[in-house]
Amino acid sequence: MxxxxxxxxxxxxxxxxxxxxxxxxxxxxxxxxxxxxxxxxxxxxxxxxxxxxxxxxxxxxxxxxxxxxxxxxxxxxxxxxxxxxxxxxRDDWYQVFFDYFTIRWRTAITMNSTAMEKSISKLNELIDDPNTTEAVREQALTDMKKLQERLDYYDWQNRLLDSFETKDILNFVPIEKKND
CATH class of the missing domain: 1.10.10.10 (Winged helix-like DNA-binding domain superfamily/Winged helix DNA-binding domain)
Known part of the structure; x- marks a missing residue:
């Protein structure tokens, strides 16, 4: 050959x-x-x-x-x-990685967070409505708790992505390998 x-x-x-x-x-x-x-x-x-x-x-x-x-x-x-x-x-593969995840994740986070925030607003209206039954009110409160937990998770993801954009993540996971 x-x-x-x-x-x-x-x-x-x-x-x-x-x-x-x-x-x-x-x-x-x-x-x-x-x-x-x-x-x-x-x-x-x-x-x-x-x-x-x-x-x-x-x-x-x-x-x-x-x-x-x-x-x-x-x-x-x-x-x-x-x-x-x-x-x-683009030669900077690290920046390509950061860009990829920030572009893709921020889009998904924004879409999901927006839907959840609108849902929480509607759930609050349902909870405050005097005609809402106690069973529906309890389920709405449970749903709100789940949605708020997810929004907290999305907040964490946004802060992680911020560390990609600022490259602060490299303080915790440096590009250069540490020699043992």
Whole structure:
């Protein structure tokens, strides 16, 4: 086997693994292959270059790039004299990790918290209504307690995400391994 083929095979193993695990980020395996291609590329690539290398349709390529851009895993790069958009991966994997979780988790936290806060407001109205039976009032109070506990949990998650954004988390889990 030629050296170049051996190198391509080792890269392919990594790209395949990345592609298989991209579902963790909520994106397709084809976006994972694109990410792997950009990871091993020595230079930023155009959509046409990526399309040619991966044999993907232009639509699939555009969707994959957009998904990776939305997650801050890929960035547009400007090169003097180049008229086409160029893309490369973001080299700071730690920041990519922080961005991913803050983007995804904050969206979910906000959506759930908003629904729960509205529900608590409606439950308060139900509890204060003189026509509400005691059984329904007790269930509403139980529901409110459950929802408040969940809101406390979401508050903790937001503070965790704040520590990602400020990088305070690195005071507790440093990037460099400690030597034992």
């Amino acid at each position: 030629k050296e170049h083929d051996r190198l391509a095979k080792t890269r392919s193993m990594v790209i395949d693994a990345i592609a298989q695990n991209m579902h963790l980020y909520g994106i397709t395996p084809s976006a994972g292959r694109l990410y792997g291609l950009l990871f091993f590329s020595d230079k930023p690539l155009t959509l046409d270059e990526m399309k040619e290398e991966l044999g993907m349709s232009k639509t699939s390529m555009s969707n994959s790039v957009r998904s990776l851009l939305d997650l801050n895993m890929v960035e547009k790069v400007w090169v003097k004299g180049e008229r086409k958009d160029l893309y490369s991966i």
